[in-house]
Amino acid sequence: MQNDIQINHLYFSYDGACVLEDINLQYNTSEFLAIIGPNGGGKSTLLKMMIGLLEPERGEVLLFGENPLHVSHEIAYVPQDTIANKDFPIKVMDVVLMGRLSKSKAFATYSKEDRAIALGMLERVGMKGFENQKINTLSGGQRQRVFIARALACEAKIMFLDEPTASIDTAGQIDMFKLLKSLNETVGIVIISHDINVALNYATKVVHVNKTLFVHDVPKTQNFKVFENQNEHVCPVELISATRCNHFPKELA
Numbered sequence: 001m002q003n004d005i006q007i008n009h010l011y012f013s014y015d016g017a018c019v020l021e022d023i024n025l026q027y028n029t030s031e032f033l034a035i036i037g038p039n040g041g042g043k044s045t046l047l048k049m050m051i052g053l054l055e056p057e058r059g060e061v062l063l064f065g066e067n068p069l070h071v072s073h074e075i076a077y078v079p080q081d082t083i084a085n086k087d088f089p090i091k092v093m094d095v096v097l098m099g100r101l102s103k104s105k106a107f108a109t110y111s112k113e114d115r116a117i118a119l120g121m122l123e124r125v126g127m128k129g130f131e132n133q134k135i136n137t138l139s140g141g142q143r144q145r146v147f148i149a150r151a152l153a154c155e156a157k158i159m160f161l162d163e164p165t166a167s168i169d170t171a172g173q174i175d176m177f178k179l180l181k182s183l184n185e186t187v188g189i190v191i192i193s194h195d196i197n198v199a200l201n202y203a204t205k206v207v208h209v210n211k212t213l214f215v216h217d218v219p220k221t222q223n224f225k226v227f228e229n230q231n232e233h234v235c236p237v238e239l240i241s242a243t244r245c246n247h248f249p250k251e252l253a
């Protein structure tokens, strides 16, 4: 069976400095994939390769069996909540409608259907009623929801999100992950996250990237209170692996 994302023996360097080495990964849209790892570990670089923004130096990335650039209409990308996004002086509805651009004819106005879909997506992310508000007047969490609605409006099969909770408080982060979890019933979710606890609670697959990559399915029956202080562990995901192999250190059990 063909995987929706298939990465085989992928290598990538910037100016001769190797950032990703022999990466192998399979992903299917029913999964909620969290990419975790240290700063500079190569998470964003890997995400960019998955969506075709960067080309492999060696190896291959296949999206639905093809070069990612050939199936870009099947995916949506939600970038970090950057200053550039915040400064967009346009209305929420216009942002979401941008997701319909590829579906509308060039230079045509948006159709009634486009508007209905955009409104539906705003409702789905809990932002109904904000259509006419300027995007730069929203909170970080609200703005991310609007950008997710725009991605949903593309009717993409997989949504890629780069640290969707970076500028959101703890309660807002949990709400955001709950939203992504519910969206995952119909859309593939691939996120970069620094929050290991949240990733473990909501993701169905976690990969740890630090030049090389470790894949771990998230066990359903373990209690991961041990990760409350994630700074104690160089690579917490390795500890998950250890729990499954009964090699979990007694003092942490």
Ligand SMILES: Nc1ncnc2c1ncn2[C@@H]1O[C@H](COP(=O)(O)OP(=O)(O)OP(=O)(O)O)[C@@H](O)[C@H]1O
Residues within 6 Å of the ligand: 014, 015, 019, 037, 038, 039, 040, 041, 042, 043, 044, 045, 046
């Ligand atoms: N355009 C670039 N040119 C040169 N080096 C780069 C470029 N982009 C990233 N790098 C380097 O590649 C390495 C991996 O960067 P990347 O942004 O993929 O890591 P990351 O895991 O996403 O980090 P963070 O968690 O800090 O966002 C880092 O050492 C970074 O300095």
